[in-house]
Amino acid sequence: MNIETTTAGPIALRVRDLRVAATAGGKEVLHGVSFDLHAGAMLALVGQSGSGKTTAGLACLGHFRRGLRHTGGGVDLYQDGEPLDVLDLPEPDRRRLRGGRISYVPQDPALSLNPAMRVGDQILEVLRVHGFGGSDAERRARVAEVLPEVGLPGDSEYQRRYPHQLSGGQQQRIGIAMAFACRPSVMVLDEPTTGLDVTTQALVLETIHELTRRHDVAGLYITHDLAVVAEVADAVAVMLTGDIVERGDCPEVLYSPRHEYTRRLLRAVPDLEGERRIGRTEAITGEHLAESVPRGSGPSVRASPAADRAEAAAEAGAALLRTKDLRLSYGKARILEGIDIALGAGESMMLLGESGSGKTTLSRCIAGLNSRYHGDVVLSGGALARGTRQRTAEERRSIQYVFQSPFSSLNPRRTIGESIEVPLRMTGGTDRRQRRAKVQEALDQVELGRSFIDRRPGDLSGGERQRAAIARALVNAPSVLVCDEVTSALDVSVQAAIIDLLRTLQWETGMAMLFVTHNIALARHIAQRLAVLQSGRIVENGPVDEVLDDPQHHYTRELIAHIPRM
Incomplete structure (x- = not known):
């Protein structure tokens, strides 16, 4: 059965019983996938990483990634009611279609x-x-x-x-x-808003919606984010390991899901109110999927006992980490303008801002990765040297950084164990046996297990790579962990697992955490304090509940208003 949309125009493209297999070994990765795209309507193809949704989307353009081959089924592109099987065309003819009648947004x-x-x-x-x-x-x-x-x-x-x-x-x-x-009749959009802040995402989604409606374009929107689906799609098809396991009109799938996998994906979507806990449960396909897990009393993330002590210390004027009048310019462009923030031991602060607000620049200054700033970064009462090379080994150990991309933050030529060991070698003071024991302990902390020590990044999923990157940051037992957009490249189910992991680690170790993100919906799930950065200035700073429930600055109110909601 194919999908019918609530605003269904004529069929623009039909995928019928599509089968794709790996070139080596012949393992099938798409098992007879079928769906229709209608003029003027958007079908969302939803699933976690590795479910086959991008493979199905690229097949609509007659393209198969290296290592994959078409083994069955067809893709019919309709013009004046007549079908043209894209997969039967010679490659030069397919190329002429791409970007002309069928277009792709990566x-x-x-x-x-x-x-x-x-x-x-x-x-x-x-x-x-x-x-x-x-x-x-x-x-x-x-x-x-x-x-x-x-x-x-x-x-x-x-x-x-x-x-x-x-x-x-x-x-x-x-x-x-x-x-x-070229005014195509079909557009395939592959996660086009992943990594964008909520304000920019809202503009892009509005653009896509307007184009498909005004010009009668059939759209396939590939995503893992069901909150975005609610904003842009007419119909939804949910994919799991190469099969469509649920399909129907958008309200039907999102609000009355029949399949357990769909229900788990829905539970992974973070809510601004924090009324449900995104967490982890048994994996269906090897990754952790999200499930509501009650934690603590009330909606906000509980501070650890160390954070409770930190709050009292902050009231007395003390803080584990503090920036004082931190400023940075490139020529005439002012990137940071007088930043003052304080982070207590065991406390988690979300640093929120849209693209270009300066949040990554600020976090890199704190970690000593950008030394061009003026002002002070103060750790445990002492001002730090601006660059990591000038800081002591203990100061470098105390502040660790987890980068945004799980795919580029690990050296592909090193084993996971070798990558995690690098910080231990740099700080010194341990022999080979001690270093290996610490690496194993760090792998246990992030719930990868010691069997990962000799594996390489190419053997790991995105979520597993991000866990390995977190283990590398934890191996020296830092007092401050800076997490720079660590979930923006991950699907919602894996994001939920990483958030739960960080929450647990903060509670167990008492470390402070600066969580840098553009995703305000995560606030109550990861932080006790929220600082909002706009154009290099902190425009709002306070306890999460106070900032979200009664935002004082118009920019904060604008960010909240643009959050995609179920």
Whole structure:
């Protein structure tokens, strides 16, 4: 049975009994997947990492990633009611379809844009390649037309900008403009808002919604985020290990799910109110999936006993970590302007802000990874040297950093054990046997287990790699852990497991945590305090409940208003 949408126009694309297998070994990764895309409507294809949703989406364009091959079924693209099987076409004909009648928007806009080309020229190149219009003048007119369609200026000055001169949200809208330039009948959008802050995400979702409705485009929206699905989709298909296990209209799937896997995905979506606890349960497919787990009394994350002591110390003017009038500029551009924050022992503070607000720059200054700042970073009452090279071994040990991407933060040539051991070698004072014991202990702490010590990053899932990165940060028993967007690249089920892990580690070890993110919905699930950063300034700072229940600054109120809600 194929999906029918509530606003179903004519069928624009039909995937029928699609089967895809690995080239080596022949293991099937898609087991007879079928769905329809209708003109003017959006189908959300939902599932955790590895479920096969991107493989199915790329098959709509007649493309299969290296190591995969088409073994059965078809993809019919309809024009005037007549089907054309995309997978039966020669490769040159498929290429002509891509970007023309069928377009694709990837997850990371930076990967789809040429950094050496002006953005207007990149859109123009798409039009030239697909023979849009009868002249260059007509194609340039289309460039000026499509930019406002995605909410960007269409003037020549804007077209002359390079990708690095645009924000992440602007880059993503340029990617959508490139995909939409030739007026396709079908768009495949692969996690197009992952990693974007809530304000930018809202703009991109609104852009996608407007384009599909106004121009009768059929859309396939690939995602793991069911809160986003509620904002953008007409129908939903839920994928698990190569099968569609549930399908139907959006309200039906989101509010009356029939399959247990769908219910678990829904329980993994963080709620701003914090009324349910995102946590962990048995994995269905090897990753931890989320389940509501009651913790403590009331909606907010409990502080550890160390945090209770820290609160009393903070009232007396003491803090484990403090920044004083921290400022940083690049030329005339002011990135940080007089930042003052204080973090107590055992306390978790969420540092919240949209892309470009300065939150990663601030966190890197605190860790000594950016030494160009003015002002002070004070640890246990003593001002730190600006760069890690000038800090003592003990100071470096005390502040550890977990990076955003689980895929690029580990050396692919080193085993997991070797990567985790690096901080121990740098601080010294231990022999080989002691280091191995500490590595094993750190692996146990993040619930990977000692069997991972000789494995390499390529053998691990995204969630497992992020756990290994956390283990590397924990191996020296830091007093402050800086987590920089550590869940933004993870699907919601794995995000829930990582949040629960960090919550537990903070409770057990008494370490302080600075949790840097653009995802305000996680606030009550991970932090006791919330600091909001806008354009390099702290505009709100206080206990999580106070900031969320009674925000004083209009920017905080705007962020809360833009959160996708179920």
